[in-house]
Amino acid sequence: ETGVTQSPTHLIKTRGQQVTLRCSSQSGHNTVSWYQQALGQGPQFIFQYYREEENGRGNFPPRFSGLQFPNYSSELNVNALELDDSALYLCASSLDLSYGYTFGSGTRLTVV
Amino acid sequence: KNEVEQSPQNLTAQEGEFITINCSYSVGISALHWLQQHPGGGIVSLFMLSSGKKKHGRLIATINIQEKHSSLHITASHPRDSAVYICAVRESGSARQLTFGSGTQLTVLP
Numbered sequence: 001e002t003g004v005t006q007s008p009t010h011l012i013k014t015r016g017q018q019v020t021l022r023c024s025s026q027s028g029h030n031t032v033s034w035y036q037q038a039l040g041q042g043p044q045f046i047f048q049y050y051r052e053e054e055n056g057r058g059n060f061p062p063r064f065s066g067l068q069f070p071n072y073s074s075e076l077n078v079n080a081l082e083l084d085d086s087a088l089y090l091c092a093s094s095l096d097l098s099y100g101y102t103f104g105s106g107t108r109l110t111v112v
Numbered sequence: 113k114n115e116v117e118q119s120p121q122n123l124t125a126q127e128g129e130f131i132t133i134n135c136s137y138s139v140g141i142s143a144l145h146w147l148q149q150h151p152g153g154g155i156v157s158l159f160m161l162s163s164g165k166k167k168h169g170r171l172i173a174t175i176n177i178q179e180k181h182s183s184l185h186i187t188a189s190h191p192r193d194s195a196v197y198i199c200a201v202r203e204s205g206s207a208r209q210l211t212f213g214s215g216t217q218l219t220v221l222p
Contacts, residue, residue, distance in 0.1 A: 033209050039152070042116075042212035054210050058210045073182055090212075101210070103155035107211065 004093050006104035015112050021076045021109070023091030026102045030095065032074040034066060037088040037106070046089075049074055080110075086111045092098050115139050118199050120215035125220050131186040133216045134197030138180065142204045146173050147180045147194040149215065157186070158197075189220045 005024040013019050025032055031050045037042035045058035049068035063079040072093070078085055088108050092101040116137045125131050135144070146158040159166050159173040161182065167175050170189075175182040186193055196217050200210040 035210075035212075040214075042200075042214040043210075045209040045211065046212040048209050058209070090153070090155060092155075100157045102157065103147070106153035106155075108153065 004091055004102050005103035006089075006091050006107050008107060009111070010108045013109065015081055015083060015111055017081050018077065018079045019034075019081060019109060021089050021091075021107045023074045023076070024106055025074065025091075025092075025093035028095060029093035029102070030072055031093060031094050032068055032072065033094075033101075034074070034076045034107065035090040035092065036060070036085075037090060039087070041072045043090055046076065081111045082112050085109065114213070115211050116199055116201055116213040118216050120195075120216060121214070122217045123219070125189050125218070127190060127220055127222050128190050128221075129212050131189050131193075131218065131220075133184045133197050133199075133218070134178060135182045135184070135213055137182075137199075137201050139211075139213075140203065140204040141177075141180075141201040143202045144175055145184050145202075145210060146198045147198040147200060148181070149198060153199070186218075190218045191222050 004026050009021045034046040035050040037043040046060050047057040052068045065077045068074045088106045090106045091104045094101045119134045145163045148156045148158055161175045170187045172185040196215040198215045199213040
């Protein structure tokens, strides 16, 4: 097992810019979900991909978008960055409803 | 009102004490997760529960589906247990995403 790998670990962007965060799923996992965690709060669900299709979305605007690739790795894209987008972005992969989740260590995004 | 509520928000204990963290939820669920988050952000999955009780080392997790309540217990606490403990639920019939509580910051003093 390789676990879930996220890149980059830290990132600083300017308001209005665009950013792409990457997640490599644990081997064999076909589902990836993304979460935003503001400082001092619990993670909030952004969206989820299953076999390359989005199959769930939280209360985030369309400027948050994503992709899942045939190897089940995933990207989170955020356009027109705002200061409030500063947060820890977590990726989690899973195999099935019967199984738990494996989380990555997150990408810390700071928007200035 | 949040769908997942944890208490307490902050907890300080002396090494060796028995610790309990509580989680209440307001929706029907198919599973409940207890997670541990260390400074720097990485999350480790401790337990996934749909009924009853699970034990792993000094950690015990219980769930009462009828009362919509779960507890995480730590026996013989140690400073290395200091972390944020998060309860998360997967709603019945939903896609596989989790709804998280805001976490309990545990500090165990030597």
